[in-house]
Amino acid sequence: MAGMDTPLLELRDIECRYDDGPVVHGLSLHLRAGTIACLLGPSGCGKTTVLRAIAGFEPIQAGEIRLRGKQVSAPGMTVAPERRRIGMVFQEYALFPHMTVRQNIAFGLRGVTRDARRARVDELLALTDLMPCAERWPHELSGGQQQRVALARALAPRPELVLLDEPFSNLDVGLRERLTVEVREILQSQDATAVVVTHDQHEAFAIGDQVGVMHDGRIVQWDTPYNLYHEPVDRFVADFIGQGRFLPGRLLDPERLATEAGEIRGNRAFVWPAGTEVDVLLRPDDIIPDPDGPLGACITHKAFKGAEILYTLRLDAGPSLLSLFPSHLNHEVGERVQVRIDAEHLVAFPRTEA
Amino acid sequence: MSETPRQPPTLDTADSGATLVAAGRWLLDALTPAFRKTLDGTKGGASALDASAVEALDTAGALALHRVAKRNAVEPHGLRSEFDALYRQVAELAEIAPAAPPAEHGFLHRVGEASHAFVIEAQLFLAFIGELSVTAVRAFAQPSRLRWKPMLHVFETAGWGALPILALLSFLIGIVVAYQAGVQLADYGANIFIADLIGIAVLREFGPLLAAIIVAGRTGSAFTAEIGTMKVTDEIDALRTIGVSPMEMLALPRVVALIIIMPLLTVFADIFGVFGGMVMAQTMLEVSFNDFIDRFLAAVDLSDYLTGIGKAPVFALLIASVGCHQGFQVGTSADSVGHQVTRSVVHSLFLIIVADAIFSVTFSMLGL
Incomplete structure (x- = not known):
């Protein structure tokens, strides 16, 4: 039994390389039991490779992977996936086509009595709401149902760690949102620890307690969804997460910035000396419609989002900004509006020559 | 949206040839072969490219504009901010050289490559046989x-x-x-x-x-x-x-x-x-x-x-x-x-x- 403070999963400075160079390098992460973590990044950032390395499909060239404190991967040493006791849900589900739903879920339950196996399968069928389809074949199921069968199959042997590789990417948008919540609830009800890989930030925010944003083979920020959005550590994260525009500005004093859109006061003290040229990130929710606002703007583009409308505004002062208005504030393209900037979490990065 | 008069793309000179002025709608369907020819015909040597009068820009237009700018070794200025991102992206991509076709290799090279592939294949097969044998021994035991x-x-x-x-x-x-x-x-x-x-x-x-x-x-x-x-x-x-x-x-x-x-x-x-x-x-x-x-x-x-x-x-x-x-x-x-x-x-x-x-x-x- 590992001690209380031993992380369930520990990756230390791992590196994975293919023939044409490293895909993942210097990546570390710790995961405590019961956490649902999410690796988020654009395609090609190496997130699936990390998942496959955790599962034991990819050897690592540097660093080590420990599971329950025991080393499972190191350079030249890889414990086979079949001996890691990990559950995995694949992007295309990988259900066994010649087995019924019940047989698929029962397949991973070995070395238990017939009754125990039956009871566990029934429990999972109930949990995933698949009881009516228990005797059907995978090809007779909808995408969402197949997905839940794959999850149930992975959870059946009560693995301590479940890996999900882009689990929602083959589903339509409506179903995706509902299933994200469902999958999170199912994972939590089984006290499972999970690593989810996705390129969709909405999915990541909905399912993950902790989200690691990956870029070029490393994790650039490992944080809660809230902090990723409001406190991005660098320009890549700021750009990748959420929407927004950068505005050039200059630091007046640690709390105030001068920009083309006027003076903006932040809620934090910036560490750079006054006069530093910076880029300020303004999120759509930082721009508030206000008839008495100091900034006049002209609407250049409009995207209806249901409860809100995303407007692209061109300020009279020049720069273009995104702004989220409540849906009842319906303006046409070309109309003029007054806004003010209310940036509670002001994010700025010193300008680099680029 | 109301019908706007279709202003064709133009490229004129001002300041007795020192400044090029791009104007109008630089769009794919407006870039007629004749206009492209005039673009190709313009001599280099201008010291500025004023693009403030460009009313519309798409990828094709951005590429055409980029070529003009490149020939004169200038950057267009005054481009509207909404076109700026597109122009910069196109200009960046235009600089990427097309992938070179794979080089033709000599006979010796190909023989070597084939032999190498054969050895690798044999190694993999041998590894498979080894794993199979281990599995077989375990299963028969x-x-x-x-x-x-x-x-x-x-x-x-x-x-x-x-x-x-x-x-x-x-x-x-x-x-x-x-x-x-x-x-x-x-x-x-x-x-x-x-x-x-x-x-x-x-x-x-x-x-x-x-x-x-x-x-x-x-x-x-x-x-x-x-x-x-x-x-x-x-x-x-x-x-x-x-x-x-x-x-x-x-x-x-x-x-x-x-x-x-x-x-x-x-x-x-x-x-x-x-x-x-x-x-x-x-x-x-x-x-x-x-x-x-x-x-x-x-x-x-x-x-x-x-x-x-x-x-x-x-x-x-x-x-x-x-x-x-x-x-x-x-x-x-x-x-x-x-x-x-x-x-x-x-x-x-x-x-x-x-x-x-x-x-x-x-x-x-x-x-x-």
């Missing part, structure tokens, strides 16, 4: 690990299912061999020796070889396709995460079942091959069935029969392991299944012939 259901499936599809085609082809080969030999034997009046010839040729060579070729084509390829498809759909990886070794679940039952079934198929091929020869002997050489069988029993030793049957398990091992190995070599795309199936058949046929040649040399040295 603990027979409950042997999976009977997939083995029964192989008996049915590879054994029972192959009987009709195997019977027909063996019978025809028997006829062909008997005909070719009969023509020569008839010249010497040595008709009765057809029984010796057919007996030894079919039992020692044609029976096992035919059975192996048919099984390689029907079953070796099927093994590759079955395992390869599971690889493509991640089922193999799914098995592994569930804790099931694909070697134990997929490869071993196929190999063991084929080793069991192959000698039986060879016996079947022997019977029909000899029967084909008998039919031909009777119709062409007037050797009756009774005479043929009398002579056959006298001419053919048990050792002839056993050397033929003895090859069958070796052929089976080659076919099944090549088939399974190639299945595991399938990549992530569906078209690689087809590719590996072809390789699987070619490699097994190659190995069967090589093995048969080795058998012949060994038997002749042992005087069998």
Whole structure:
């Protein structure tokens, strides 16, 4: 039994390389039991490779992977996936086509009595709401149902760690949102620890307690969804997460910035000396419609989002900004509006020559 | 949106040629061949490019503008901010050189590459055989690990299912061999020796070889396709995460079942091959069935029969392991299944012939 403070999963400075160079390098992460973590990044950032390395499909060239404190991967040493006791849900589900739903879920339950196996399968069928389809074949199921069968199959042997590789990417948008919540609830009800890989930030925010944003083979920020959005550590994260525009500005004093859109006061003290040229990130929710606002703007583009409308505004002062208005504030393209900037979490990065 | 007058793209000069002025709608459909020609015709040497009057810009327009700017070694200024991102992206991408076609390599290079690929392939196959052996030893030490259901499936599809085609082809080969030999034997009046010839040729060579070729084509390829498809759909990886070794679940039952079934198929091929020869002997050489069988029993030793049957398990091992190995070599795309199936058949046929040649040399040295 590992001690209380031993992380369930520990990756230390791992590196994975293919023939044409490293895909993942210097990546570390710790995961405590019961956490649902999410690796988020654009395609090609190496997130699936990390998942496959955790599962034991990819050897690592540097660093080590420990599971329950025991080393499972190191350079030249890889414990086979079949001996890691990990559950995995694949992007295309990988259900066994010649087995019924019940047989698929029962397949991973070995070395238990017939009754125990039956009871566990029934429990999972109930949990995933698949009881009516228990005797059907995978090809007779909808995408969402197949997905839940794959999850149930992975959870059946009560693995301590479940890996999900882009689990929602083959589903339509409506179903995706509902299933994200469902999958999170199912994972939590089984006290499972999970690593989810996705390129969709909405999915990541909905399912993950902790989200690691990956870029070029490393994790650039490992944080809660809230902090990723409001406190991005660098320009890549700021750009990748959420929407927004950068505005050039200059630091007046640690709390105030001068920009083309006027003076903006932040809620934090910036560490750079006054006069530093910076880029300020303004999120759509930082721009508030206000008839008495100091900034006049002209609407250049409009995207209806249901409860809100995303407007692209061109300020009279020049720069273009995104702004989220409540849906009842319906303006046409070309109309003029007054806004003010209310940036509670002001994010700025010193300008680099680029 | 109201209809705006379509202002064609223009490029004029101002300040007596020092400044180029781009204006109008720089869009794909507005960039007429004539206008492109004028763009190409403009001389370099301007020191500025004023793009503030550009009213619309798409990728094609941005590229055209970028070319003008590049020829004059200037950056356009005054471009509206909403076009700026597009222009910068296009300008950046325009600088990426198109991929060079792969260089033609010399004969030596290709031979080297092919040899290297061969060595790698052999290494992988050897690794597979090693893993298979370990799995086999473990499974035989603990027979409950042997999976009977997939083995029964192989008996049915590879054994029972192959009987009709195997019977027909063996019978025809028997006829062909008997005909070719009969023509020569008839010249010497040595008709009765057809029984010796057919007996030894079919039992020692044609029976096992035919059975192996048919099984390689029907079953070796099927093994590759079955395992390869599971690889493509991640089922193999799914098995592994569930804790099931694909070697134990997929490869071993196929190999063991084929080793069991192959000698039986060879016996079947022997019977029909000899029967084909008998039919031909009777119709062409007037050797009756009774005479043929009398002579056959006298001419053919048990050792002839056993050397033929003895090859069958070796052929089976080659076919099944090549088939399974190639299945595991399938990549992530569906078209690689087809590719590996072809390789699987070619490699097994190659190995069967090589093995048969080795058998012949060994038997002749042992005087069998």
